[in-house]
Amino acid sequence: MATEQSLEALLEERMKLHDGTGGIGDQSSKNKNVPASVALPPGMQKNQDSTSEELWRELNRTPLFMTSLDDTDGEENVALEALKALAYEGTKAEVAQNFREQGTELVRLEKRYPEAREYYTKALDALKRPPLPPDPEEGPQVIEIDEEAEARKERDIEEVCLVNRALCNLEMKNYGLCNRDCAAALRLNPRNIKAWYRAGSACLALDKIPEALDACQSGLQFELHNAAMKTLLKKVESRRDHLAAAEKSRAERLERQRLEEATLRLALKSRNIPTRKTDRPPEMPEAKIALDDPVDASSSVSFPVIILYPAHAQTDFIKGFQEDESLTDHLSYIFPLPWDEQNEYSLDKVECYMETIEGGLIKAGKKLSLLKLLSSGKLEVTDGLVRVSVVPKDKAGEFIADFKKRRGKQ
Structure with missing residues (x-):
């Protein structure tokens, strides 16, 4: 400015x-x-x-x-x-060296990795460029070049630029490109410790633990006491142990889950309680059939039960309805209902109904245990949820007629 x-x-x-x-x-x-x-x-x-x-x-x-x-x-x-x-005057090595130095200055002084990466790329491209044709106005020029020494110089510059560009890619979180540059540098010089270190760092960032370990161990073969490589190796080993412990925990959790699911299936089968899943289960993650002891099929089973009041479009939810409990046990504390202004709902004024496997209705005894109702062979538990409709006695006929009408349309 x-x-x-x-x-x-x-x-x-x-x-x-x-x-x-x-x-x-x-x-x-x-x-x-x-x-x-x-x-x-x-x-x-x-x-x-x-x-x-x-x-x-x-x-x-x-x-x-x-x-x-x-x-x-x-x-x-x-x-x-x-x-x-x-910028492109001189030998390929001179041109590449010029770009390399500019990239290095950007890294050292300003940490400008994207711009530095571009200069290293220009340096590598310069090494691949064919020599410029002579200027016809200047006439023929005779330049003596030690081709072997020039080739060694080009190879050294290429190796350094690849390793330095790998650093830029590593800092920019371009881990795949970093590994690619490291691999190219190691093909030129398998003993390049920086290439092994940066390859190991990129693999660690990607959680490629075997590859990261291999990079660390390969680098330490050439510099056994390299402090940076030894520190990286400890990080890789720590990450390996953490991932192994996490995988073990995950496997144990899955095995426990499979055991609990198998035990619950056995418990329901032994009680003659059929179940069915639909394509559209209700979004109720808390609604789960459960055993008191998840790995003991003989322990008590509890069911999630939804109480429907179709005459007034209201519901109640019971998360854990034990198999030996009756509808009376729960309705006795649910009643009176806060919205029941006409006092239509009490134990002696209501009837309970449940839908059968065939799509009909049965009148559920309020004093029967849930286990006796579900194991009768007429009912099934759909999507892990038991549904009970509670209707005032004076509206039961209307409810049944409406139910049959709706079923007839399906």
Whole structure:
């Protein structure tokens, strides 16, 4: 921002000198030796009739003053293209080394990993570029190059750039790309400890524990006392133990769940209580059939029971209705109902009904245990939930007729 302001000030000063409205031009009346108007430098004569905005745009096309490589307005910028071409002058190793150093500076000084990664990529691309053709205007050139030494230099730069780009990818959480760069570096030099370390770190982040262990152990073969690698190995081993314990706990939990489910099935079968599941079970996660002892089929079974009051569109829910309990046991504390303004619901004024397997209705004895009702062979527990309709006696006929009517339409 400071540079932009200083450039704007420079432009304003130039305009004052040009049109004689201020600055030195104002002193012309006092000092006749100073001309009233000072011409622009020869390189800017073509812009003497331009506005300050146009002059600023022209300056911004000059590489020295550019704030962005995109500030070209889609036009060819010869100076900029020439500057870019300079980056590729020299041998492949020299060009790659230049890009590598720029990437390293970004990492060391500013931790700008995305930009640094781009420079390492440019360095690697430069090593793959074919040599530039000679300039015909310069004539044939004879350059003596030790090809073997140059190849070694290129190989070393490639290895370093791959390992450094792996670091950038690791910091950016691009773990797959990090592993790919490490693998390429290790093909060049299997003893590169940094490549083993960064590969191990990426595998650990992905919970690829066997691969992370292999990377750590492989690196320690070449540097047994490398502190960073030994620290990483401890982290990997700790994560391995944690995951193993979690997996063991999960397996035990699943095995316990399977045992409990099998025990419950056995308990219901031995009691002659059929069950059925539908495609649309009610969203009631708390509604579960349960044994007092989940792994003992002979222990008492409790059922979730929903009490329906169809005449008044009301319900009550009993989470744990024990098999040896009766409807009277529960209705006795449910009644009186808070919404029963006409006092229609009491033990002696209501009838209880349950739907049969065939789709009919049976009158459920209020004093019978739930086990006797469910094991009669006429009822079934649907989606783990027992349903009982409670109807005032004087409305029972209407309820039954309505039920038959609805069933007849299905």
